[in-house]
Amino acid sequence: MFTGVAFDFQQYLGQKRSRIQAELERLLADNDPEILWESMRYSVLGGGKRIRGVLCLAAAEAAASKSGISADEAVLLALPCASAIEMIHAMSLIHDDLPCMDNDDLRRGRPTNHKVFGEATALLAGDALLVMASEVLMSRTPEQVEKSYLIDVALELVRTSGARGLVGGQVADMASTGLMDMPPSVAAEKLSMIHERKTGALIRFSVWSGARLCGADQDLLKAFKRYGEILGLSFQIADDLLDVTGSVESLGKTPGKDQAAGKLTWVSAYGVEGARAKLSDLEQEGKSILHHAGLSSETAAPLAALLEYSIHRQN
C-alpha cells in the first residue's frame, strides 16, 4: 500500500516538529509570574515526540488537498490547534506525575515538573496550560476559519480534556489497579474504555480537528475519526509493550511501573504476543481506511507513516 511514493518521514516529522516547537516557544514567552511560566515551559518545550501536534497538521494538509487549500495554508490554519493539543498533553503528564497521582520522578529523561518546581507550582502550571490551550485555539486560529468550525473544534477540545475524556480516563485508570482478578471479557472492556479516554480521545481529536479546521466533508471526517481511534489504540498498546520490553535509556522514564503496580494493561490482559497481534490487525485496518478515503498517495503518506511509527517506535 502506498508503494512507489518517495516519502521521507523523518524529514517530514522534523519539519513539522520544528514548526510546532517554534510556535510553542512564542506562545509561552511570558514571565509574569516567572516561576509559573518557567514551569509551563519546562514541560511543554522540554522534548516530547509531538506526535499529536504533527498528526493535527498532517490531517489538516490531507483535508486541505480536497478543499482547495494549499498545504502551507493548512499548516497555518491548524498550527494554533496543534499547539493547544501539545499543551493539553503536557498538562496531563504534569498532573499524572504528581505525588498524589502516579508519583513519578522521571519523565522524558528529566526530573518531573514537581521535582523541579515543587508540587504547588506544578499543579498550577497544569491548570494554566489546560485553559491556555483553549485560549490559543480561539485567539490564534486565523480569521478565515469559519466561526462555527472554530466553536466546534474548541468545544471538542474541552470535551476531550474533561470528565468524559482525559480526566475521566485518569480516574478510571487509578481505579483499575487490582482489577486483574476480573473475568477477561470484563477486564478487556474496562481497559478499552480507559485507554479510549486517557490516550485515544486526544489522539482522535488531533486528527479530527486538523481536518475540521480545513473544511473536510462528513465522509472524510468519519474516516479520520476511525483512523484516529485506531491510531490512539495502537499508541497505547505500543506503550504497554514498551513498559515491558523497553529500557530506562530508550524510554526516558522508568519501565515496568505498570507491571509492578499490578495495573491492567494490554500486556497483562492479553500477553505480549496477544498485544502484538492486535497491533498488526490495527495497522492493516488503519492503512485500509486511508486507502479508501479518496486521498492521493502523496497526501496520505504522512498519515500512513505516522501510524507505522506509532506502532513500531522504540520509545
Place this chain on the structure above:
Amino acid sequence: MFTGVAFDFQQYLGQKRSRIQAELERLLADNDPEILWESMRYSVLGGGKRIRGVLCLAAAEAAASKSGISADEAVLLALPCASAIEMIHAMSLIHDDLPCMDNDDLRRGRPTNHKVFGEATALLAGDALLVMASEVLMSRTPEQVEKSYLIDVALELVRTSGARGLVGGQVADMASTGLMDMPPSVAAEKLSMIHERKTGALIRFSVWSGARLCGADQDLLKAFKRYGEILGLSFQIADDLLDVTGSVESLGKTPGKDQAAGKLTWVSAYGVEGARAKLSDLEQEGKSILHHAGLSSETAAPLAALLEYSIHRQN
C-alpha cells in the same frame, strides 16, 4: 441614590440562586466515573453564595433592558455562563485547599474536597470543572447569541481562569508570604495585582460576560468593567477584614489563617480602619457608575444591592 425603589434584595438573590443551583444540578447529573462526579458535585453544589453567578445574571438583565431583550430571556441567555463561572470558582477553591497549596481542612463549614475524596480525585475534579465550564458555555448558550459574542466570552473566560488570571494570582499569592517587609507602596501595588487576578478577574468577568451576551454597547461594557473591578476589590477587602473580625461559625472556615501565615492582606497593609475607609470609597464610586450608566433605577437596583452586600456581608 436609587431611593424610592422598592427592591427586595433577599428575594432577588434567592430566586437567582435557585435558578443557578437547578442548572448546576442538571449539568452535573452524570456518574461515569462515579467518584469523579460525586467529587465535582460536592464542591459545586454544596453551598456557596453564588455571588458571581448572580452578578452575571443581574448584569445580563440590566444590559438586556437597553437591547430590547426581556429580563426572562436575558436570564436564559446568561444562565450557562453563570453556571460556568460557578464551576470555575468551585475548582479554584478545590485546588487552593489542597495540601500542597493552602492545606485547608474546612470550607463552607464542611470538610474540604480532598478530605472527603482524596487528593487525586480532588485534583482531577478541579481539572474536570475547569474545562467543563468552557464546555457548558459553548454548548448550552442559546443559538440566538451571536457566534462572535460567544467566542469573545469563551475566550475571556479562559483568560480569566489562566496564567494571566486566577492561576497567576494564586502563584503570586503563594509567593507573597514574607513580603510584609517591603516598603508600603511596593506592597500595595503587589497586593492589588494579586487580588486583581485572584479574585477580581472572575468577578469582573461575571459582570462583563452577562452584559456581553445580552448585546451591551461599548459604553455600557466599559462602565460594567469598572463596576466589576470595584466590586472585585471590595469583595477581597471585605474578605480580608472578615479573616480578622469573623468567627469560624459565621464564616464556615477557619479565620485568622492569613494573619497566622504572615500573608500580605489589605488589613496587614493598611490596618482595619484603612481597609474600611477604602471600602467606603469604593462603594461610593460603584454606585456613581451605576447611576451614570443610563439604566433605570429598577434595572440598576440588583447591581447596587450586590455591591452593598459584598461590602457589608458577615461571611
